[in-house]
Amino acid sequence: MKRLVILVALTAALLPERFTAHLKSPANRSSGRTSRRTLCGLVCMAITLGLAAPLMPLTVAADDEFAGGSGTPEDPYQIANWYHLDNVRGHLDEYFVLRNNINSSTDGHAELAGSSANGGKGWDPIGEHSTPFQGVFDGHGYAIGDIRIDRTDEGYLGLFAALGGDGSIKRLNVGDSALFGGNMVGMIVGTNQGTVESCWTWGLVSAAQNYAGGLVGRNLGNVFNCFNCCTVSAANWIAGGIASESLPEATIAYCYSIGEVSAPSDFGGLLGFNYGSVLSCYWDVEASGVAVSAGGTGKTTSEMQQIETYCYWDILAVSPGVKNPYGTWNIAEGKYPSLTMGVFQIPLKTGWNMVSVPVGIPGTSSTCAEVFGDQIEAIYTWDPSGKCYDCPTVLEPNVGYWVAVTEDKTIICRY
Numbered sequence: 001m002k003r004l005v006i007l008v009a010l011t012a013a014l015l016p017e018r019f020t021a022h023l024k025s026p027a028n029r030s031s032g033r034t035s036r037r038t039l040c041g042l043v044c045m046a047i048t049l050g051l052a053a054p055l056m057p058l059t060v061a062a063d064d065e066f067a068g069g070s071g072t073p074e075d076p077y078q079i080a081n082w083y084h085l086d087n088v089r090g091h092l093d094e095y096f097v098l099r100n101n102i103n104s105s106t107d108g109h110a111e112l113a114g115s116s117a118n119g120g121k122g123w124d125p126i127g128e129h130s131t132p133f134q135g136v137f138d139g140h141g142y143a144i145g146d147i148r149i150d151r152t153d154e155g156y157l158g159l160f161a162a163l164g165g166d167g168s169i170k171r172l173n174v175g176d177s178a179l180f181g182g183n184m185v186g187m188i189v190g191t192n193q194g195t196v197e198s199c200w201t202w203g204l205v206s207a208a209q210n211y212a213g214g215l216v217g218r219n220l221g222n223v224f225n226c227f228n229c230c231t232v233s234a235a236n237w238i239a240g241g242i243a244s245e246s247l248p249e250a251t252i253a254y255c256y257s258i259g260e261v262s263a264p265s266d267f268g269g270l271l272g273f274n275y276g277s278v279l280s281c282y283w284d285v286e287a288s289g290v291a292v293s294a295g296g297t298g299k300t301t302s303e304m305q306q307i308e309t310y311c312y313w314d315i316l317a318v319s320p321g322v323k324n325p326y327g328t329w330n331i332a333e334g335k336y337p338s339l340t341m342g343v344f345q346i347p348l349k350t351g352w353n354m355v356s357v358p359v360g361i362p363g364t365s366s367t368c369a370e371v372f373g374d375q376i377e378a379i380y381t382w383d384p385s386g387k388c389y390d391c392p393t394v395l396e397p398n399v400g401y402w403v404a405v406t407e408d409k410t411i412i413c414r415y
Contacts, residue, residue: 065077065084065087065090066079066084066087066096067079067080067081067084067099069095069096069097071091071094071095071096072094072095073095073136076096076136076138077091077094077095077096077097078096078097078099079096079097079098079099079102080099080100080102081102081107082102082106082107082108082109082111082112083107083108085102085112085126085144086108086112086124088126088133088135088137089124089127091135092126092127092131092133092134092135093135093166094135095135095136095138096136096137097138097140097370098137098138098139098142098144098172099140099142101142101143101144101145102142102144102145103143103144103145103146103176104145109146112124113147113148114146114148115148115150117148120150121149121150121151122147122148122149122150122151123149123159125149125157125158125159125160125161125190126159126160126161127160127161127162127163127164128156129155129156129161129190129191131162132160132161132162132163132164132167132191132193133160133162133163133164133167133169133194134164134165134166134167134194136167136170137160137168137169137170137172138170138171138172139169139170139171139172139173139199139341140171140342140370141171141173141341141342141414142172142173143172143173143174143175144159144172144173144174144175145173145174145175145177146176146177147159147177147178147179148177148179149177149178149180149181150180151180151181151182152181152182152208153208154181154182155181155182155183155184155185155190156183156184156190156191156217157179157181157182157184157185157190158179158185158186158188158189158190158216158217159188159189160188160189160190161189161190161191162189162190162191162192163189163191163192163193163194163195163196163221164193164194165193165194165221166194167193167194167195168194168195168196168197169188169189169194169199170195170196170197170198170199171197171199171339171341171342172188172198172199173199173200173341174187174188174199174201174203175200175202175203175229176202176203177203177204178203178204178206179203179204179205179206180206180208181206181207181208181212182207182208182209183207183209183210183211183217184207184217185205185207185211185212185213185217186205186212186213186214186215186216186217186218186243186244187201187203187205187214187228187230188201188215189215189216189217190218191218191219191220192218192220192221192222192223192243193220193221194221194222195221195222195223196215196216196221196222196223196224197222197223197224197225198224198225198226198341198342199215200215200226200228200229200339201214201228201229201230202228202229202230202259203230203231204230204231205230205231205232206232206233206234206235207233207234207235207236207239207244208235209234209235209236210234210235210236210238210244211234211238211239211244211245212233212234212238212239212240212244212263213232213239213240213242213243213245214229214230214232214240214241214242214243214257214259214261215228215230215242215243216242216243216244217244218243218244218245219242219243219244219245219246219247219252219276220246220247220249220250221249221250222250222252222253223242223243223250223251223252223253224252224254224255225253225254225255225328225329225339226242226255227255227256227257227258227336227337228241228255228256228257228258228259229257229258229259230259231259232259232260232261232262233261233262233263234262234264234267234272235263235264236263236265237263237264237265237266237267237272238263238265238266238267238272238273239261239262239263239266239268239272240261240267240268240269240270240271240272240273240293241257241258241259241261241268241269241270241271241283241288241293242255242257242270243271244271244272244273245271245273245275245294246271246273246274246275246276246277246278247275247276248275248276249276250275250276250277251276251277251278251279252270252271252276252277252278252279252281252295252296253278253279253281254280254281254312254328254329255270255281255296256270256281256282256283256296256336256337257269257270257282257283257284257288258283258284258287258288258304258336259287259288260287260288260289260290261288261289261290262289262290266294267290268283268290268292268293268294268295269283269284269285269288269290269292269298270282270283270293270294270295270296271294271295271296272294273294274294274295278295279312280312280313281296282296282297282304282309282310283296283297283298283299284298284299284300284301284304285298285299285300287301287304305331305333305334305335305336307331310329310331310337313328313329313337314327314328314329315327315328315329315330315331315337316329316330316331317330317331317332317333318330318331318332319332320332320333320335322345323340323343323344323345324340325340325342325343325344327340328340342414342415343412343414344412344413344415345410345411345412345413346410346411346413347409347410348376348403348405348408348409348410348411349405350405350408351404351405352402352404353402353403353405354400354401354402354403355401355403356398356399356400356401357371357395357396357397357399357401357413357415367393367394367395368392368393368394368395370414370415371395371413371414371415372403372411372413373413373414375405375409375411375412375413376403376405376411377403377405377406378391378403378404379391379401379402379403379404380392380401380402381399381402382400382402
């Protein structure tokens with residue numbers, strides 16, 4: 001379970017005194033100079049006063065193929081528009097992170113993902129059945145929306161065509177999209193042999209033949225902590241809210257679906273056909289209009305909105321509109337469960353505030369730019385061994401950081 005420690009305190013008066021005390025220390029008076037770290041602290045204060053440019057610049061990719069990064073776990077390629085997303089297909093075994101929401105207003109949509117793209121066929125799914133995506137795609141809690149696919153004579157369709165055994169797609173929302181395919185159609189991926197985790201979908205998924213799933217067309221791998229709101233249909237057979245079918249080595253766990261599902265035969269609220277393991281999964285029998293499923297447990301809408309239903313989940317009760325990252329899932333009264341997806345909120349007061357980042361924050365997203373973005377003016381930490389101030393670029397859990405803002409606000413941080 002990810003842990004978050006947040007200590008918030010207004011220190012507009014305290015910080016200048018500490019800086020002044022340090023600058024007037026005997027060591028600094030005798031040396032006649034300030035340390036490099038002290039100068040860095042002064043730069044932080046200057047930024048707050050508008051005297052210097054903001055910190056935390058993003059890494060820039062040299063070839064402009066992506067918004068930044070080098071494709072490694074420590075420095076994944078950064079995706080900020082449809083052109084960057086389209087370029088993933090040329091790097092099927094590397095690492096990627098989404099930098100912002102991507103939708104119809106984002107550069108490249110009409111050319112690559114709109115209804116007129118690719119001769120009217122819309123988005124061309126990433127990878128192929130014979131050459132699946134084997135890398136790691138981290139949505140970072142952002143959304144990809146407004147995808148259109150009209151390829152009813154083709155199979156293996158979704159944002160990704162196929163996910164290989166070493167591949168992973170996580171922390172991603174794909175919504176407000178419509179996919180019309182032949183076989184193996186899923187909003188996230190057509191066929192999955194890897195891991196789909198902490199994702200959710202909404203829109204329309206339709207197979208002119210077989211195998212339609214809200215998240216995954218056909219599941220041969222793992223699907224964990226996901227939910228589906230898509231309307232799903234197959235013209236012939238096998239359709240399900242999460243996936244059309246799951247085979248013997250596959251596992252679906254801690255998932256739910258509320259989308260409508262239909263097919264002439266072998267369809268279910270969660271799964272149309274199942275050979276694998278289904279652990280602690282649910283579907284809404286009222287919202288889906290389906291009373292049967294090849295796996296999972298059917299619940300009423302009222303039951304789906306009660307925390308007692310999810311007794312084996314990492315789930316916490318919250319007030320409406322609040323995210324508590326101590327749990328993978330949050331649930332508010334009268335609402336369906338929602339994913340925290342590596343997102344947490346910090347209320348800040350004008351001036352300086354002390355905060356810390358979650359335990360378990362991954363190395364691929366532990367920089368100031370990743371966590372805070374441009375929502376703060378400056379950041380520094382106190383180095384007790386050197387007895388001086390430092391401006392961090394990489395964040396560590398359980399370390400207190402002073403951050404500055406120019407107005408009272410709640411920032412949304414991602415990790």
